[in-house]
Amino acid sequence: MLQLVWVIVSILLIIIIFLRTPQENVGLSSFATKSDILGSPSSAERFLNIFTGFGILIYFAIALQFNLSS
Template sequence: MLNLIWLLLSGFLIFIIFLRAPQNGGLASFATKSDLLGSPSSAERFLNNLTALLIILYLLLAIQLNFNNL
């Protein structure tokens, strides 16, 4: 069960990291012109917090799975 959660979490982390708009323009210009995610600064802050939380959860699950395999 933990293996499945860990696998899904790693896939979602890859997706959310690629979803982030680049800081040098690119999709950022689209994000400032569209209210798709609300305010660009609040959306970016939410994605930063979500990414950090999921990375911590990913690492904790990796440690737990490593100790289970010993």
């Protein structure tokens, strides 16, 4: 079960990191102004930063658990 969560977190982190747009690109702000799903571009970026950081912490915690158990 823990390994399944680890794989899902890994895939989500890869997707989030690859889909992040550079600061000079207007992709995220354009999407945020067309649909009100993410709110303002700054709040959307803040949410993605927090979500990415939380995912990284979960990934490291599970990796540490796997290393200590083997």
